[in-house]
Amino acid sequence: MCKGAVLEQLGDVLRYDVWITDLLGQLRIFSIKSLNDHHIEEGIGFDGSSVPYFTDVNYSDFIAKPDMSTLRTYPWLVNGKKVAFVIADVYEGYTLRRSPRDPRWVAQRLERDLERRGLKILVSAEMEFFLFKKDSINSIPPLPLERDSGYISVKEGYFRAPPLDQLYEYRIELFKALDKLNLQPHKDHHEVAGGQIEVNIKADFPVRMSDKIQILKFAARQIADKMGLIATFMPKPVIDDNGSGMHIHMSLWRGNLNLFYDSEDEYAGISDITRYFIGGILEHAEALSAILAPTINSYKRLISGYEAPVYVCWGRGNRSAMIRVPIYYRRASKQNVNRARIEIRCPDPLANPYLAISALVYCGLEGVDKKIYPGDPIDDNVYHLPRGVREEMGIRELPENLKEALDYLENDGFLRKVLGSELIDAYIELKRKEWRDFMRTITRWEYERYFFA
Structure with a gap:
């Protein structure tokens, strides 16, 4: 046309x-x-x-x-x-x-590089976020919708039905809007925390999926505003409840063949290529954190006990691991072959989608090229494993804060090469300024702890 x-x-x-x-x-x-x-x-x-x-x-x-x-x-x-x-x-x-500092250009270069290799990658995202009443920000810390009225207690929100689910009408309006915007939403539900929503959109190629994430966030905020609410994608807005993630699902294709599927694999129906792809991501996990969990607040989400990954490992159906291999279905139907994928659980919704998706794919491809073994899968609840056991199993921890993550990113030559030195340097400088600003800030917690000490 x-x-x-x-x-x-x-x-x-x-x-x-x-x-x-x-x-x-x-x-x-x-x-x-x-x-x-x-x-x-x-x-x-x-x-x-x-x-x-x-x-x-x-x-x-x-x-x-x-x-x-x-x-x-x-x-x-x-x-x-x-x-x-x-x-x-x-x-x-x-x-x-x-x-070179246009994030969309990074994702476009990735698609060009994949095309040269005869490959394509499909990406989908689970977008989580909170709704607050507009006047709630007058109190610090604010409580999200439903928690402020006692409708839903801590960690009691998952799949709640109306009238306890006070977000139902909002979700209907958002789903209708996303449908009209051709984002192809296919699922939404009440998440674990009070006032928390998850929306899933159909898999697409990296540039288009990143565009869709930006459109979704914009629409979510606009519709909330029209309903007298605030939609926040802050990773951890509530101290005692689950935070919000942007779980990213990926599968690698050559033509109509899903390279992540292997019907002979007894563990999870995945190929060696999948394992190497996982290995490449885990190899760079600490540096990737600066891109996937890009804010000071991000690291208050990445703590044990809140379904957010802390440990660098992988496993089937294991939501305590950094990378989960979904295993809902075992029967080798054509649909299940197409569903073979991995889920990276550490990204949060404030990550730049163009950079986050591109960085993950490039690291995964390096794993395939170098046949990087990801280590044995972990089927235990990693949160419950003693430190000594984790160390024996070779399970590393993600950085504890943004500064530590930025130090890893600065020294990661591979990510600098694939994302571009100019972009990486500007990104690190911008984020280090954010860290310095935070370190100069005297918080309410400090006054409560030290003012009369």
């Missing part, structure tokens, strides 16, 4: 929002009245230096070039009219070189 026909299909549109994603994974949006051929072919200029760590002020003329395959309208009206949005790729002005 030609560009003009695509625009005509949208009908009467009030304006066009242009989306880009910064290093942190946060959306940056500007709006234009119309989308013409010049915008589509040449791009739209903007000040790249005002996007943190995108570029310096003395080289700030950047271009956002719309990816017309992402053009669509929001599933709500503004002043009675439709508003369209499009996701853009970022270029440096004049040279027209792709910006």
Whole structure:
């Protein structure tokens, strides 16, 4: 379909929002009245230096070039009219070189590299987040919806039904919106914590799945706002309950063949390629943490007892491990062959999806290339294993905080190579500033603990 026909299909549109994603994974949006051929072919200029760590002020003329395959309208009206949005790729002005700090470019390079190898990867995400009433932020710490009214106690929310499930109507509205946005949602439910939701969207290729994650988060926040609520993707907003993850599922394909499946494997129906792929991810687990768990708050989620991984290991159906091999079905039907996959459980929803997915796939592919053995699978509840037993089994721990994770990332030559030195350096600098800002902050906990000591 030609560009003009695509625009005509949208009908009467009030304006066009242009989306880009910064290093942190946060959306940056500007709006234009119309989308013409010049915008589509040449791009739209903007000040790249005002996007943190995108570029310096003395080289700030950047271009956002719309990816017309992402053009669509929001599933709500503004002043009675439709508003369209499009996701853009970022270029440096004049040279027209792709910006090495554009996270979407990293995922696009990954797909290009996979194509050269005759491979493709399918990725899906389980997105978890909390809902709060707007006035709840006036109290510190705030309590999420349902906990604030006593409807649901700590760790008592999983699969709750209405009327205890106070999130049901919100989930219906969100699911309808995601459907209209063509995100292909296929499941949603109440999660373990009060006020917590999980939404699953159908597997797709890395760039499109990353786009979908950004769209989902935007829609979740907008719909919550219209209902007088706040949707937060903060990994650990409640101290005594489960945090929110962004569990990433992956399977590797050559044509129509799922390379992760092996009908002869008695343990989990997975191939040696799957094991090597897992081995590559586990090899870089500590450095990956800086990308998959990218905030100070992330490491308050990654503690024992809250279904978030702390230990670097893998196993079938084991949610205490960093990587789980789902084993819901054993019968070797065509559908089950297609379902063979791995789940990486440490990412959280504040991770930049373009960087997180790309980093995981690149590490997995290195594992396949080098035949990195992931160690024996762990079927025990790793949270309950004594430290001495874990050490004997060779089970490492993920970093305890963001600073430690950044130290690992800085020294990981492979991730620097595949993601790009310029992007890694900018990302680390940005995150180290975040750590320094936190270390200078005097928290309420410190006043309560030390003020009268």
